[in-house]
Amino acid sequence: MPTVEVSFTALPAHVRTARLVALAVARRAGVNDQLLDEVRLAVGEACSRAVGVHQSKLPDQPVLMRLTDEQDRFVVEVVDGGPLDHEVAESDLDSLDPEELSAPADDVSGDQLPDLLPPGFGLAVISGLVEDVNVVSDADGTHVRMTWPAPDVMSPDAG
Amino acid sequence: MDLSLSTRTEGDRTVVTVGGEIDVYTAPKLREQLIDLVSGGKYHLVVDMEGVDFLDSTGLGVLVGGLKRVRAHEGSLRLVCTQERILKIFRITGLTKVFPIHASVDEALAATD
Numbered sequence: 001m002p003t004v005e006v007s008f009t010a011l012p013a014h015v016r017t018a019r020l021v022a023l024a025v026a027r028r029a030g031v032n033d034q035l036l037d038e039v040r041l042a043v044g045e046a047c048s049r050a051v052g053v054h055q056s057k058l059p060d061q062p063v064l065m066r067l068t069d070e071q072d073r074f075v076v077e078v079v080d081g082g083p084l085d086h087e088v089a090e091s092d093l094d095s096l097d098p099e100e101l102s103a104p105a106d107d108v109s110g111d112q113l114p115d116l117l118p119p120g121f122g123l124a125v126i127s128g129l130v131e132d133v134n135v136v137s138d139a140d141g142t143h144v145r146m147t148w149p150a151p152d153v154m155s156p157d158a159g
Numbered sequence: 160m161d162l163s164l165s166t167r168t169e170g171d172r173t174v175v176t177v178g179g180e181i182d183v184y185t186a187p188k189l190r191e192q193l194i195d196l197v198s199g200g201k202y203h204l205v206v207d208m209e210g211v212d213f214l215d216s217t218g219l220g221v222l223v224g225g226l227k228r229v230r231a232h233e234g235s236l237r238l239v240c241t242q243e244r245i246l247k248i249f250r251i252t253g254l255t256k257v258f259p260i261h262a263s264v265d266e267a268l269a270a271t272d
């Protein structure tokens with residue numbers, strides 16, 4: 001059973017709330033301070049991606065984030081209702097050409113925001129950031145599962 | 160914390176001071192600001208990110224979009240950032256190769272390459 005489960009309307013404004021909750025639970029679970037920025041960014045990327053998927057396909061359905069404090073690890077799972085795009089599944093940062101990405105262009109205004117970067121960029125950032133990450137797509141949708149070490153330090157004298 | 164934005168002119172350059180969190184929710188504001196500057200003929204931008212607490216890939220996309228726009232006018236977009244947690248996302252995405260990243264606004268204003 002997850003320690004904390006958050007279900008939120010697929011709006012960009014709530015991604016920050018999800019990040020804050022994940023950060024608080026990660027800290028409580030004993031995730032090392034140096035990893036907290038990584039947790040914050042990776043959770044933000046996973047939730048932004050899920051919000052994007054729902055906004056285009058399932059605007060009425062909430063995005064789900066499950067946070068689990070296991071014995072010696074902290075697990076975050078972000079679930080959206082959409083199938084995983086094949087192209088997105090294979091995204092990785094090695095195939096990204098920063099020069100090509102930033103080529104001069106005058107006519108890029110007026111588009112949808114995330115379209116400036118290739119689809120799958122957020123997931124690629126997560127894979128570049130988090131050591132233990134697993135992305136699966138099944139009948140319920142796409143699950144992005146990220147795991148961080150969290151030594152059990154909640155002894156009575158630990159803050 | 161929300162996003163804060165302010166701009167000032169320094170010679171032929173415009174310094175955009177950004178504070179707070181640049182994410183999927185706030186990035187459109189930064190995007191509008193950069194578009195406004197470029198449409199107003201400001202092609203040499205220095206984006207001061209020392210007050211930025213969080214930056215995600217949406218924010219990166221907006222900065223890349225700004226760079227594309229100024230490059231179309233032979234302009235420049237320089238970043239000021241010394242915070243490791245913000246620099247990390249530039250490193251893992253390889254975008255350190257396309258953005259000149261400076262340690263201070265003065266250094267960015269003095270740069271000519």
